[in-house]
Amino acid sequence: xxxxxxxxxxxxxxxxxxxxxxxxxxxxxxxxxxxxxxxxxxxxxxxxxxxxxxxxxxxxxxxxxxxxxxxxxxxxxxxxxxxxxxxxxxxxxxxxxxxxxxxxxxxxxxxxxxxxxxxxxxxxxxxxxxxxxxxxxxxxxxxxxxxxxxxxxxxxxxxxxxxxxxxxxxxxxxxxxxxxxxxxxxxxxxxxxxxxxxxxxxxxxxxxxxxxxxxxxxxxxxxxxxxxxxxxxxxxxxxxxxxxxxxxxxxxxxxxxxxxxxxxxxxxxxxxxxxxxxxxxxxxxxxxxxxxxxxxxxxxxxxxxxxxxxxxxxxxxxxxxxxxxxxxxxxxxxxxxxxxxxxxxxxxxxxxxxxxxxxxxxxxxxxxxxxxxxxxxxxxxxxxxxxxxxxxxxxxxxxxxxxxxxxxxxxxxxxxxxxxxxx
Numbered sequence: 153x154x155x156x157x158x159x160x161x162x163x164x165x166x167x168x169x170x171x172x173x174x175x176x177x178x179x180x181x182x183x184x185x186x187x188x189x190x191x192x193x194x195x196x197x198x199x200x201x202x203x204x205x206x207x208x209x210x211x212x213x214x215x216x217x218x219x220x221x222x223x224x225x226x227x228x229x230x231x232x233x234x235x236x237x238x239x240x241x242x243x244x245x246x247x248x249x250x251x252x253x254x255x256x257x258x259x260x261x262x263x264x265x266x267x268x269x270x271x272x273x274x275x276x277x278x279x280x281x282x283x284x285x286x287x288x289x290x291x292x293x294x295x296x297x298x299x300x301x302x303x304x305x306x307x308x309x310x311x312x313x314x315x316x317x318x319x320x321x322x323x324x325x326x327x328x329x330x331x332x333x334x335x336x337x338x339x340x341x342x343x344x345x346x347x348x349x350x351x352x353x354x355x356x357x358x359x360x361x362x363x364x365x366x367x368x369x370x371x372x373x374x375x376x377x378x379x380x381x382x383x384x385x386x387x388x389x390x391x392x393x394x395x396x397x398x399x400x401x402x403x404x405x406x407x408x409x410x411x412x413x414x415x416x417x418x419x420x421x422x423x424x425x426x427x428x429x430x431x432x433x434x435x436x437x438x439x440x441x442x443x444x445x446x447x448x449x450x451x452x453x454x455x456x457x458x459x460x461x462x463x464x465x466x467x468x469x470x471x472x473x474x475x476x477x478x479x480x481x482x483x484x485x486x487x488x489x490x491x492x493x494x495x496x497x498x499x500x501x502x503x504x505x506x507x508x509x510x511x512x513x514x515x516x517x518x519x520x521x522x523x524x525x526x527x528x529x530x531x532x533x534x535x536x537x538x539x540x541x542x543x544x545x546x547x548x549x550x551x552x553x554x555x556x557x558x559x560x561x562x563x564x565x566x567x568x569x570x571x572x573x574x575x
Contacts, residue, residue: 191415197395212533219371220377221365224366225429225432227377247403273393285480311472311473345427399412483517
């Protein structure tokens, strides 16, 4: 066909064939590059979800690792390895079973006990999201109180109103802004580490050489430190369980699963472990500072670094404001659509309207969060939030032990099927 068209127009058919072939190869290479990069978006989702306000403020590093002393810094790296283990199997189970919604994934992971574990998961999600939202409320109010001087409780009331408004009217926009802010925050953290670690290097070396450990029966005990590795990993279960939605169309092979989780692991490793190391250099003086936003305490003691000192508080406040409403939105979406509302028979009942149910659920959830947030960011982040790790521990064991068994069995089944087809 190409030959006859070219003959009419006096064009070399062979030259056009070569040209078409080159364009086809170019398009094929772009497609291959796109497919190669897709798994990394899953790792980025893991990274972005974990680099929330608790991590960016340094509160989780101190609570789970640094307060135990020098081996706590080492254990922060081991905790990421534990996460890498069960995140890989979560991604593989999603790929092997083609379960790309959180509900389908959890039902598969929990089978044959899904009727017991699914309600338990919902209860834990409410507890965990409440603590995380309260942490965001308290953190934002504490920051604004520190920099603008207005009463903490006044700022807390303002933050609650902002959270409700965002939940009801602007969640899609705020999620988009949140993604940009996450990138900006990570950039600032890397700059902060590049300046902060050399500035605190002498005290880091001093604490490490002295093999300094925490005080008391808890923080001076290596057994408790090991236990906190698994508590920290357990707190990441909600993120792992929703990662299945990010896998759709992005993870198509075992190699893709490995690329996804290794990318997320490396990104977390190069930020979380250095933050622990830097805070270890500030320890134990930072515990006496009266703040639970330990990264901010370290920034304030840097000489120079005017840009970091100005930018980081603004980005951290923005992180609080963009993270909290997501939890409220997720729970209002979940509980405003349960079958219970179908039992309302009065058509004039305002709860028959979906928007009113969402508002009511969000308002009730915020009220619970405020009860916790009035006690301050440190109390919520260092006391209440870690307690949720105990609740998630059972789910963590399922993800770390039973999900791998399910996936490995599926590998064996696939091999047997392949051998059978050859016969």
